[in-house]
Amino acid sequence: MRKVITFLKEQTKDGLLPWSAQDATAQRFHLSHAAVELLALQNGLYPARYQRNRNMIQVDEQLRLFQSRVAVIGCGGLGGYVLEELARLGVGQIIAIDPDIFEEHNLNRQILSTPALLGQPKAAVAAERLAQVNPAVTVTAIQDYFCLANGHELLAGAHIAVDALDSISYRLQLAEFCTLAGIPMVHGAIGGWYGHVASQFPGETTVQQIYRHWVAGKGIEQQLGNPSFTPAVVASLEVAEVCKILLGKGEPLRNRKLTIDLLEMEMQEISYAPVPVTLVDAA
Amino acid sequence: MKITLKLFATFRNGRFKIAEQELAEGTEVRQVVLGLGLTEEEIGIVMLNGRHGELDSKLANGDTLSLFPLVGGG
Incomplete structure (x- = not known):
């Protein structure tokens, strides 16, 4: 050596x-x-x-980024950009999880999708792309649904989980899993011109509070869809949070949620009552 | 009593961004939501004076209530 x-x-x-x-x-x-x-x-x-x-x-x-293991749950609109940015940042180990294949309606926004890749599994395409972007990064591609039951298997060794899911039900399971596993979760969601971001450390319940009124189904994204730019904005904010949490720098969106309106170009911050928890060192 | 009601994202369509509302004492957030023609299921975030609020929070004179729709895509 x-x-x-x-x-x-x-x-x-x-x-x-x-x-x-x-x-x-x-x-x-x-x-x-x-x-x-x-x-x-x-x-x-x-x-x-x-x-x-x-x-x-x-x-x-x-070095700390390179020795970090980050799980990205969802390789679609948010996930594509999150994965790209994590690899370029030099996060050494990335788990890319998505059960789906690329379909035509993904092409308006999902950066990993191209006409030639329609029908290909999103997780595998992510691994191939990241190998080209940064060959030093190790990508684990998992073509499966994340759920509370398989979380320990799929996210084994992850220091942090990035929410790039399109389902509120699975997102709440991820929040619960992260608390059980004792790892931070960076949450992002989008719909049309709108999106939001928050970071949750183990024991905190920001994500559960955000979806407190949710009963079933999807949010405004069901009617509005998602354009090309909203996932890029929210995914980038999520990666900035991951970088800060891994390095213990700056002020993560902890006990607060940043809401983004790209139509009116307004940002709002909503604060949540802090839950008393012991500080966790993500790395 | 008077409150300031702020609507966000799609809740503004056909309504308003901000309005003063005259309400009976003890009105709950839920009544304001239903009065706007919205359902509880459509509500994402209730923000009361800058902090997370609840549908059954009671409003007081001078409060600022903000309502955001549910956003869950990725």
């Missing part, structure tokens, strides 16, 4: 390790791209592909 580290250090210029060097190291020493990136980060070498993160994410923080 010392040889590998020396080889990596030799190719580091101005504190940055070019991708070509990561790739050459993987080939030469028969290592995975994940193993090479881990070694680089552990030895304080900043992969050049993340250089525009450099002044906001230090090398030890980039």
